[in-house]
Every structure is written in structure tokens, then in C-alpha cells.
Amino acid sequence: MRQTHGLAETVEQLGREPQEFVWGVRTFIAGLVSHYVLDGGKLVVCHAGPPEKYHGRTSGRVRSPALYGETTRETDEFGLPVRYPWAEDYRGKAVVVYGHTPVPDTSWINNTICLDTGAVFGGKMTALRWPERELVDVPAEKVWYEPVKPLAAEAPGGHEGRPLDLADVHGHRVVETRHLGNVTVREENAAAALEVMSRFAADPRLVPYLPPTMAPAPASARDDRYLEHPAEAFAQYRADAIGRVVCEEKHMGSRATVLVCRDAAVARERSGVPQGPTGSVYTRTGRPFFADPEVTEEVLGRIRTAVTDAGLWEELATDWLLIDGELLPWSLKSAGLLRNQYAAVGAASAAVFPDTLAALAALAALAAAGRPPATVPHDEQLAWLDRLVAAGEAAGTRLLRRTGWFYVDIADEESVRAGTGWWLGLTGAGGEGVMVKPLQAYARDAKGRLVQPGLKCAAVSTCGSSTAPSTRAPTTWSGCAGASSGTSARSRCASTRWGLEALDRLAEGEPLWRVHEAVFAVLALESGPVDPGL
Template identity: 65%
Template sequence: MNTHSTDSTTGEGTPSTTGTTGDDTPSTTGTDTGTTPSTTGTSTNPSNPTDPSATGRPAVRPRTLPVPDLSLVVLIGATGSGKSTFAHRHFKPTEVVSSDFCRGLVADDENDQSASRDAFDVLHYIVGKRLEAGRLTVVDATNVQSESRRRLVQLAREYDVLPVAIVLDLPEEVCLARNAERPDRADMPRHVVQRHRRELRRSLRGLEREGFRKVHVLHSEEETDRATVERERRYNDLRHLTGPFDIVGDVHGCHGELESLLARLGYEDGTHPEGRTAVFVGDLVDRGPDSPGVLRRVMSMVASGDALCVPGNHENKLGRYLKGSKVQHSHGLAETIEQLEREDETDPAFREQVAEFVAGLVSHYVLDGGDLVVCHAGLPEKYHGRTSGRVRSHALYGDTTGETDEFGLPVRYPWAEEYRGRAAVVYGHTPVPTASWVNNTLCLDTGAVFGGKLTALRWPEREIVDVPAEKVWYEPVKPLASEAPGGREGRPLDLGDVHGRRIVETRHMGRVSVREENAAAALEVMSRFAVDPRLLPYLPPTMAPTATSREDGYLEHPAEAFAQYRADGVTTVVCEEKHMGSRAVALVCRDAGAARERFGTNGPTGALYTRTGRPFLDDVELTETLLGRIRAAVTAAGLWEEWDTDWVLLDAELLPWSLKAGGLLRSQYAAVGAAAGAALPPAIAALEAAAGRGVEVAALAGRQRERAGDTAAFTEAYRRYCWSTEGLDGVRLAPFQVLAVRGRSLAAEPHDVQLGWLDRLVEHDPTGLLRVTRRLVVDTGDEASVRAGVDWWLEMTGSGGEGMVVKPLGALVRDAKDRLVQPGVKVRGREYLRIIYGPEYTRPDNLERLRSRFLGHKRSLALREYALGLEALDRLAGGEPLWRVHEAVFAVLALESEPVDPRL
């Protein structure tokens, strides 16, 4: 075969032929070992040496051309050699960028050679954008001159992908015949084809020196027709592996600590009974007492499929030593060499096994659908899944500023403080005293060999597990210090995180987009009116109403809610009393120290805010008093210990409604009632007087009396939810869900469990602040149970209650098509809806018109905000940085500015 691959990296960490090349591309040894163009006697003879009709040899066997699944494929061949046909046959149309097409874009004529410069500017721009986005790209042009290929190789290097050359070295007569068949090229001069073929032949021997990592050469029509392109998965692309994983930090020869940590993680002789996979971040060797023991354990786990391993800089140096390169025996290598020499006496083959193992390690792995990246020294998002010497170097050593500190060590560039990627990056390399999340990155090197701890991360649980070092095995050059002084919060919030059109990845609904104009509106609220962003980890979603009822006299009725959930496959729902108050979120910390430790605040012990993030009470001391009462109830109920937390986030209603809606009451509701009270009695009196004089006004007088009755019912409706307060006297808080505690999102806990916790909370509140949320469980498939639910609602609303919220008892529920089910629908009472739709909404003609309301957008909005809220809680519980939590929180607020009927 005339196919070959090359390795242009330095000798550092280059795997053996059984593993990968230095930039994590599959080796071709044993798979595609044909001779290179320089040794095949590539000829300028127009006849095809492999054509059976010319040579008498048997037909060419089918060829497989391996191409990395993320690469820049450059087609090379004279005009008429069939490059476009080959590209169309083996690649998607969107993957191919043609110089002819680009020439047509800029000149309306694909054959206008005067437009070539502009056309190739366009081509290079498109290629760069595709490579930046991580998409395989094919360049369809002659590319027979080294100058034309040079820019393409530069683009591949710029975006850290592999350049691959596919050469169509077809005979001159074939090219001429094909051109003659094309009307636009029928007059193509022979010398053009001849020139292309001369330039091509001069290039063949030097393509690998130009930087092409794979070169495939096809010499005949038959060989070209029978060739197939096979896409190779990059060795670092393990997105199909979803774990669960246990990621282990730098071991540095601490064999005893490694065995203790594996045992604590549940491994038995290197295997986990639940099928978990260990992932080692490198630096297995040097400095510690038993590097061979560590290697034996890790190598056996990798060989059995129980572990993955990426190389550290210490493995890289050891590998070069084992290959015979001259390296300094410093930073613990001398100890490892001495230990290996002792092993030679009992196991002579071990050294060779170690060399092969180290040579086969891949610089980094992308795991769990792209949500997790594991490497040794950290990796910016632009390098994830890429393959180049630069990527490997960063994964092994990180990046430095070029300066040295007072200990003579290089100052490392704080890439983690600027990281904003979706994938969590877990790494080691730079010892830190405690593993803590910094902008969705986690350093697991906690200095075990220096007397610290050996640390692991359980993924996806995001649980950190560690064991103490048995002793100080190696004195550190400098004391352990955190690489990123920002702690778990990392960098401050940045306008770039929320400005413009945004797309937020959520676990439960995939991508949720936020329009630019909505983001601008949310930014105004968040920057001017919201509470301290550190104390704003969640915003509740809007709630969709039940489907419109056809029941006589009703716009909303529970029957539709029960029927909808039954259709969604939800058999058991809980009906919760809807308190006529204002939605409130309460963040309560156990004390000021807990608030400072987790949320970075000095002073406040929590927050009480509205569903748009504004502080509920203007008085800071009053807020602290209210939080103190909740805190005392949590303490008395023993829930701090039961939840194993020092903070809790609650979803609740704060009563009375007038506490926050006083301005609305005065300007809108009271004004309507007052105007009607002033106008209608005199009008009715005048009509009655006219009727007494024999004027026929009975119908008009009847309508006015109905209006007066409707207005009185309207006034009575809103007055039920208003009462005066003084300080906290008269204030009530009705919690209905525990959202999150330290390390856990509780939003998916069943509602009966939730309400059980909250009943205990109310029971242990001696101040009367907390109020019980009444509830009723309904079986949606049982007529009697449904009837009981309807009767409960009628009784509650008939005595002045607002209504109820119907929720799946299991909280987080998906339907048969694996779509999120509405977390709750509100069913508001007939009289309460007068406040929303106006005093006369129950008149038959008005009610019929209102039944034409459209709920689709509101329901969609409710589900999107729900998914974003769940995402914020998951990120909060996972200890992710503030900007990551706020990405989802901000999106909820932004969606609130979407145009939706506010009465729904």
C-alpha cells in the first residue's frame, strides 16, 4: 500500500507502536504499513503501474484509508483527477470546502481564476471556523503546490487537529479525458494538467516533512474507486464511557496510601463490585517509597479494564529514561530508578512492561458525554479532545508565565481562574492543601508524598474522598498553597457570562436558549435590584395554570389537572393548598461562619428574596430576625443533623400578599373597587327612581345591580389576602419545598417526604411565623379519589382560599417519551380569579371569550425555567463556582421577560 503516517512531535512521551503517537493519534503499525511514496517508485509514466491491463498483475485489492474523526483532510491532485467525486462519495457535503465553490461565491463563476486569491481567503476562513468548532473538514482543491498546502497545515496546527493528505495521483490521460467530459473545462489545455502532475510528483516525497500526519496515495481509477475512508476515533475521545468514575490524584510512589484509598472507595483487589472505573491523573512515580508497587497496581487495573490512566510529567521523564535518553535524575527519579533496579533482580521483564505502559498513555481523556475531562496538569476548553504536541505539552506540564517564584520554581499561569468550559476538568500536578472546585475545575494533588493527603473524586457524585499520608516521604521545596486564591468561587462574575444570546446546557432538558433582549432585561434587574449574588443561588420557575375548563361557570377546575397528569402517566399527585402570598426563597445558614465558609459573605446569615431576586424586606435587621426564627426551628427539629448540612434553601410563600403588593393594591385593585363603589350605587338609585316613575329600565337596572355584586365580590376577594403587619407581627411564611442542602439537591425528593420535613419545621417554631401547607393525595386513575380532590378544592375555594397546586407526588417525573412533566399546575378558585381577570369575568360572554386563552407558551416557559432551576441546584450542591450557578439563575430571570399573558 502507498499509505503512511508520521510522528512529528518531540520524543517526550511518544507511545510505542502498540499505543499512540506523541499527540494521541493511533499508530499505523500493524494496520496500514504500506511503503511510503518515497520508496514506492512513484513514476511519471502516464500508465498506471497497478492497472492489471498494463502490468498483467491481478486487480488492486480494496484500500481502507484511516482518517481521524477530527482532522483536516487535504485532497491533492491535478485538475480532472476526481477529487470532488471522491469527496462527494466519502464525506458529507457540509464537511467539504471546495475552492471552486468559494470562487463562485466571490465571482459568480467557479472558473474565474482571477478571483482565486479572494476565493482562498474565504476557503481558509471557513476551514478555520469549522476546525475551531471541532468538525472534520475536507479541502477540495488541487493543492499541488507546497505554498497552497502550507496555510492549510498552519490552520490544522492553529486548531490542534491532524492534517491528513489524500493524494489522487491519476494518469495524465485520465485527467484530460475527465476534463473533456465537463463543458466548463472542455478546452482545458494539456499543459495545465502536465504542470499539476509535475508539481504533485515533486511534492510526494516531502508531504510528511510539511507536517501531514497521514498520507494516502491512490494511483489509479480502480484503486480510487475501491478505496474506502474509515474514520478513527481519537484515542482521547472516550465520551461513550459514562462511569461512574473514581478519579485519583497524584500518587508519587505512595503505595500504602493508594491501597488505603482504593479500599475506602470500595475496590477489592483493584476491582469495584459495582463496576466503577478508577481514573489516575498521572505522576504515579518518583519521590515515594514504592513506585514499582504503585505501577503494578495501576497497570494491572488498566489491563483488566478497571482503570484508565493519563501520563504525568514524571511518567514522561521516566519513559524517556527507559528508552535510553539522557535525563537528569532529579525530582525523585533517582529513587524510582533505584527501586526499579531492585525489581530487576526478581522480575527482569517488569522494566520493559513499565516502558511499554508509559509509552502507551494518552495525554488526556474526554469522558461521560463530554462532561468530564481528566488530564495531569489541566487543560483549557479549546484543547479538549484535540491532538497535537502543544495539547500534550499543556496536559503534561501546564502553562507558565516565564517567571520563577522565591523557591526557584516556575510560576504557573492560572488557567483555572479563567476557565468557563462546560466540561469539568479534573487534574493534579500542582500540590494544594485541600481539593476544592475552581470554575468547574478540580486539582486532586493534595501532596500525599509531602505528608498531605491522597485524594479522589467520585464522579458523577462530585464527592471528594481522601486518606491521610502515612508520613512525610519527601520534603517539599515550598509549602503547599492553593493554586487559585479565589477558592471555590474562582473569578468574579463577568458580564461576558450573561451578555447577549446565551445557551445553557441543562441535565434535564438539554440546551435552553436565552434571547439577547431577554438577557438585557434580566441584567438590569440583577445589577440594580437583586440581593448579593453570592446569596442568590436559585430562582423559582413560573407555574403554568391547568388547562381551561368547560365546566359551567369555571375558567379553571381540578378535573383538567388530574386528567392531564393521568395522560402523562402520573398515577399519584399531591394537591397542596395555594397560599395567597408572594413567592419567597429563603437561604438560611446555621451561623455566620457557615455563610462565610460556603457563600463568602461577612455578616448576613442568609437571604430572603422574591422570585425575581429582589430582597423581600427592606430592613436588614428584620430579615436577620426572620432567618433566625427559621434557623431555630431547623435546630429544634434536628434537621441540621438529619440533612448533614450547615445551610438550607427553602421555597415558600410569604404572607400577607399586601406585605409586598401594597403599591399594586392601592394603584390597581383598591382603585377599581373605590371607583365602582362611588359610581354604581348612585346609578342604581337613579335607575330605581326612574323605574318608580314608570320608565322601562328594569333590564338596565338589573345589569347594574349585577355589576355592583361583581364589584363587591372583587373587593372581598382581594381583601381576604390583606392585613396589617408591624415588624414580623402578622407575617407568616409557608414553606412547601426543601430545595437544597450542603452537597445535595433535594428538588427531586418526593413531596410527601418534603412536606413531612416541613411539618416538623412548623411544629418546632414557637413564634408562629411558619405555617403548614395543607395537602391531599389523589390517585388520578380512581374516580372516587379524583372526586375527593375536586370536593376539597371546592370547599377550600368556597371559603375564600386561593386554590391549590397539583404536583406529581414523585416530584421530578418524565413521561413515556422521556420528556419532563410539568412539576406543578395551579388551579385557582373561581372568586380568586376575579382579582386576575376583573370583577365581571364570570359573565357568560366574558367567560367564553377568556376560554380562548393560549397556554402553550406558558407551559413551555414553565418547563424551561424548571430545568434551569434544577440545573442551578445541581451546580450549587456540586460545589461549582458562583458563575456556573448564576448562569442558570440568570437564565431563569431572563426568560421571565418573555412576552406571556401575565394573567396566566
């Protein structure tokens, strides 16, 4: 046997021990199994990673992949075998915890995680608390053994993972999500989305999420003056066994997503873009919102100050936030309309979430471990946003303004009337309408099926103008609202779940290619009549 990788030192140490101890070690090692199936089959622990079909089985065929893994039969520039990326293809229900191939940082990939973070090479020792799925690590005392391949080199499972690949998004694909099961992306949709992303989108490292459009409520049969009416939305959710909803003020703005980092160092670490921006502001198709980088940095700086003053970095235990909102006005030509009809309309965002899931511990009963705050009830999210807006106003900025919202208990007729009256007041003053959302995110009906995440209720048509959004100067941000894109309600629901899938993968620290698999699917599912300038 070749005594490499520190084995010679182990043999030398054993040579100084009594024979009884040496035989005890041999007996212990000989009695080890190839892998362990724990917690009623929910957890599999192994050295390298057996396929799902081998879980719980014992044979020579099982032992080899469990201990050594599979290779592509190629060698890299360091003369080491190239490991087959089996985790990318894994679709099993059991969580697989493995090692064997050292990585700089751990990350979840398809319900698997590599805990070998190279302690012997001067990296760190990492452990997983189960069933909390909490990671704990301590730095190595020193470099005990110089690695042949630098630990910082790209490795399967690392935070960056492998580069983005055209094969990840091209052609007809069926991809599994945790909230919607298998979702099909048709080849023609993928081709259209690829055209938009390749020609217009910002650096993919700065586009970790795309917002979907929301479905309209069923057509109103109550009054010809209304496109939709809250009564239809309430009836839809009542049929879905949803008890309480939140009505959020809807705006005539341009959808914008903001990725804001605490400082430049965090931005470099999070995005991997050296000497790059401290975040990004982009449209719902991933295109940079402002042509001038200085304008982008000004917007990011003002939002960063508001987040800091609101204490959200500490409360959410994160160093970056993603905010989904709208920019008002949608065109400088509409400034008069907005000034006259939307003076009281709020601005901010519709979802805030950190990348550190341990931060959710501070939310107590509001969220369980392993879930990003996008799963927190909508009133909790709106409360965060109200604080963000208040902090911005206290700092003297007019960039952020509040979005109005209203509770409705759809089993209580008086509450329904009050909610409808609120909507009538908004639309009567020239407002565009409301978004009706279940109070609880990821809401399900009586049969356990996910329901529509939101239904928009417009009043009269206010979409006669199709002027593109201005990119000259920012004014105000408004709460999340969607515009009809001609896609079916099912596609909108699927794209929304894909958006949440991207958030989950992002929050769990999965590699960029895994996050962008979900991001790309959002655009592909809505790629029919989408205008890349929006």
C-alpha cells in the same frame, strides 16, 4: 532536565536503590499511557485534561494536553503559566478526572473535577469513588514543599472559582442543562434580566437560586365561575402517563426564598462574605425582601431554631438549607382579607435541600447519590416541612405554619373526586386554589420527555389588587405557589428546569459563576413583564 518541584529529592532517592529497581521504574514510567478511558467510556482519567476529541486516542498531539494541559501563553504574578480554563468549555458525556493545577477544594465543573488538592503543599489528598461520585480526602501530614503560588489563591475548579463575568450572562446564549438539554436565552431577555440583577438584586453570593413561576392548568370549560379546574390538570398529567399527583394548597402571598446557615461561621464559609449576614431572604427576582437587616436576621434566627429542633441539620447532613416559600400577607392592606379567609392556611416552603450530596445516603431508596433532595418525591419533601413547622410551633413561634396537601391517584375516579372535593372545599371557604404536581420530581412522560413540574388551579380571580409586598415586618410563610407572568408554558417549564439546574450545581459544590449562570437564566426567561419590586 531541570530538577525542580521535588524532582531532585526523587533522583537522590533513586540513586540509593539497586540498578534493577531503577530500570524497573524507568520501564514502568515509559509504559504509562497519556490517559485512561474506563467504565466503558464513562470515565476518563488524566493528569491535566485532553479535549473530548482526543479521548481514547494515542499520539504526540494527544499526549501533550493530557499531561501538561493548555495555557493562555501568559504568566501570572508568580511567574507561572496561566492555565486555559478548558473545563468551562467542556461538554463531553464522559466524566473527566484530572489534576496538575492544585486547588484548595474540589468542585464539579461541566462533568469534570480536579482532584489535585495540594497534598505536597500541605493541603489534602483527595480521591473519587466511582461510580458513586463520592469524594474522600485526608489532610496532609505537613507541608512537604513550599509552593511558589499560595494554595489558597484562586485556581480553576476551586469552590469559589473565578469571579463573576459579564460575558457569562450577556447577549444571546445557548447553555446546556442536564435535565432539559440546550436552553436558549435571547439577548433582549438577558439585557432585561441584567438590568434587574444589577440594580436591585442582593449580593449574588447570597442568591444561589431563583424560583420560577408555575403554568396554569388549561382553561376550564366546566364552569364560568372558575379560571381553572383540577379536572384539566388531572387530564393533562393522565395524558403524560403520570399516575399519582400531589395537590398543594395555594396562597395569595409574596414569593420569598430563604438561605439559612447553621451559624455565622458556616455563613462566612459558604458565601465568602466576611462579617456578613447568616443567610438571606430575597424576592423571586433576587431583591432583598426586608430593607432592615435586623428583621432579616430575626427571621433567619427563628427558622434556624426550627430547623435545629426538627433535627434536619443532622438528618440531611448539611449546615445550610435553602427554602422556597411565600410570605403572608402579601400586603399589610390585605391583612383583613387574609385574617378572614386564610386563617387555616399553612406556611413554610416547597423545597428543602442541602449542599452535601452524601447526606442523601440517609434517605435510602428515596434518592440516589449525586442528586439533591429537591429530586425526592414531593410527599417526602412535604413531610420534612411538616416537621419544620411542628418544631417551630413547639418553640412558640408563629412564623411557620403548615400547608395543606392531598394525594390523588388520577387513574382512580374515586380518588379524583376526593381531590376535586378537597379543592372545592378550599375555594368555597375563600381559598385561592391548589398547585397540582407529579408525585415524583423530574417526572417524564411515556416518551421520556420532562413534563410540567406543576399546574396551578385557581378558583375565581383573586388578583385584582396589585399592591406590592410589605417589607416592614414578617408574619407567616406559605407553601410554594406561582402567579401568571405572561410567559409561555414552555418558558415556565424551561425556567423551572433552570432552577433545578442551579440546585444541582449548588449541591455539587460548583463555583459561583456556574451556579449563577443558571440563576440568571431563570430571570432572563421570565424577564418580559417582570416587576423588580415583586
